[in-house]
Amino acid sequence: MQSREMKGMANLSHEVQEKKTDKELYSYQKGAIDQVFEKFDSAPDDYHLLYQLPTGGGKTVIFSELVRQYLKNHNKKVLVMTHRVELCNQTSKMLTSFGVVNKVVNSTANLEDQDEYVCFVAMVETLNNRLNDDMLDISDVGLVIIDEAHYNSFNKLFKFFNNSFILGVTATPLSSNKNLPMKDNYDELIAGESIGSLIENEFLAKAEVFQYDMGLTSLEVGSNGDYTVKSSEDLYSSPAMLEKLLDAYKKHSKGKKTLIFNNGINTSIHVYHTFDAAGIPVRHLDNTATKKQRKEILNWFKETPDAVLTSVSILTTGFDEPTIDTIILNRATKSLTLYYQMIGRGSRILNNKSTFKVIDLGNNYYRFGPWGADLDWQTIFNNPNFYMDRLQDDDDIEANFRHEMSEEVRAEFPKSKEVYFDIKATYISATSNGESSKVVLERSIAQHAYICIENSEDVYDALGLAKLLAEDINNRIQTYAKCISRSTFNFLHWLKDDYKKKLNAYLRANFDTVFEDIHGYPPED
Incomplete structure (x- = not known):
């Protein structure tokens, strides 16, 4: 009963x-x-x-x-x-x-x-x-x-x-x-x-990813297995990173509704001031906001077509705004879950919306693969350590980067079909042939000198172009130092200064000869 x-x-x-x-x-x-x-x-x-x-x-x-x-x-x-x-x-x-x-x-x-x-x-x-x-x-x-x-x-x-x-x-x-x-x-x-099936059947929008090669070796991993807030804020609050973020937004998402994820409140506030100073409609939201403030900000974001909302992980779950056009990952993470949650905020379909943009400023795409990849969840569930241990660390990811000159610097070398020089491949070739590792930098200097002379009328022009190569030189030195396993600050500082001095000396000593090899006639006096 x-x-x-x-x-x-x-x-x-x-x-x-x-x-x-x-x-x-x-x-x-x-x-x-x-x-x-x-x-x-x-x-x-x-x-x-x-x-x-x-x-x-x-x-x-x-x-x-x-x-x-x-x-x-x-x-x-x-x-x-x-x-x-x-x-x-x-x-x-x-x-x-x-x-x-x-x-x-x-x-x-x-x-x-x-x-x-x-x-x-x-x-x-x-x-x-x-x-x-x-x-x-x-x-x-x-x-x-x-x-x-x-x-x-x-x-x-x-x-x-x-x-x-x-x-x-x-x-x-x-x-x-x-x-x-x-x-x-x-x-x-x-x-x-699967995500792929949901996209194919028009239940989710497809992600169009724009990834940037980011130097993240300064980031530290905390006890929770992810990057610490402090090391992330030190990197992502720097003027150079804020400028890169703004440039990426202007290039891929200007005038579009954009949600930015950061790792740290201070970084998000810096992002807010950077976008606000550029005249872009932007608001900042973190977990210190009151319920009333949060509601007001999210209503503004919903109703403003070109709104930019910079946030700190608070919107990774329980937040649905189908009108989002772009997700910017202004952070790195080692959490597959967080990676999928952040990108998923832009995947809601709406009217004719079938795609959305993802701007990755944390090498997350390299770390986890494309959002929507056909992951074997059964294997991951049963063997999580096997999956996690196979993820590339930052050194391995960055070792495969191909450094490209900025568009402004590249424009100063219009006569050069190729300006890239592969330090790692040159090192492997030299050492396997029994040569000293020093020849790697010698060949790099010769290549830098060649593109400077190729785009100059006299040695003074070439020396002027050489000054524009500071970032390119820094990247080559960093790669070379990894190859020879020496990366102390003092060593790298000395190596960069020595490289620049040798490049200038090479230009002065060899300008006429290289110029004539390129053009078939000597430069005018």
Whole structure:
């Protein structure tokens, strides 16, 4: 015989089943629900299932319909966990739109009426406090859904749900902490529709990526496995990097709605002042903003066609603005999850929007590959260390860079078909032939001298062009130093000065000879 509480739950469950949602589910979303229920029916009551679906694929829609159907057929309660207040409120509204009456368990919630609800939505920290204080009855919770399940903050709550079916949902089933792999907390992964398939079927927009070769060896990695805020701010707040960011924006996204991600509040504020000084409509947003300020800024961003919003990771989850045209990664990250979250903010389709731009100023494309690549999530889930250990480090990435002169400097060498000189290849060739490594710089100096003379009428012109090669010389010296494994500051400083002196000496001693070789006649006196 059912207790009064169980009868009440049955009545509430029946009320849910009579509700009709106005949300139209796509075929892949319906397929995902079928897969989860199939596992729910066949697996043990305490099974832990992880479901993966790309950002923009509609994870909240899927698990809201799943909750509706679950409550329709089971006299058990449902608990949905999120990691942020905004997601908590958004999830509650979505569940309500599916006809699921739910109660938000926040720090101010009165739980005296909890017996009247069969579905709860709670933020992880608040829930942890309420459960430890024994203020929330979870004895009849049959299904626990964890949104953004890759966050390790949820792990401490698993002990409370030893008899519940747990469904974690995430776009990237990879923990940021190598010591806390997701396979230790979940029995199985179901991989949903791929980004490529969602793009092909016009559910997501396609990313057009503009990548810049960035020198990131000054960045330091913190205890969490990602680049530290301090080292990132030291690099990205520099005048040179701010200028590069502004130039990249003007070249690829001027007048377009743009969202910029930074690693550090100070960097974002510097970005704000840089764009504001350039007369570009821009606002700054970080986690210190009040709820009112955040709402006002996001409304401005939504309603301003050419708005630029510079932010600090706060908008990586729970933020949907389909009118975004460009995402700028003004930071580097070692987190695959963060990489996908940031780019995913621009992937929402809208009207005729089928593409969006990504400007990468952190070598992230080189590190992780293209957003939307056909990643084997099952392998990553089962062997996360194998995947992470295969990622290239910054030295390896930068070793493959081909340094190009700036457009302004290159314009001063119009007669030269090629101005690039491959230091690394020259070093490998020289050493394999038994030659001294010194010949690498000698040949580099000769090539620099050649392009200076090729574009000059006299030695004074050539010496003037040589002064424009400082950045090119610095890059060659850096590459050479890596080849010979010597990179102390004093050594590099001496090597650059010595290179410039030898280049000038070479030009003075060989100008006439090289000029005649190039043109077939001697220069005029």
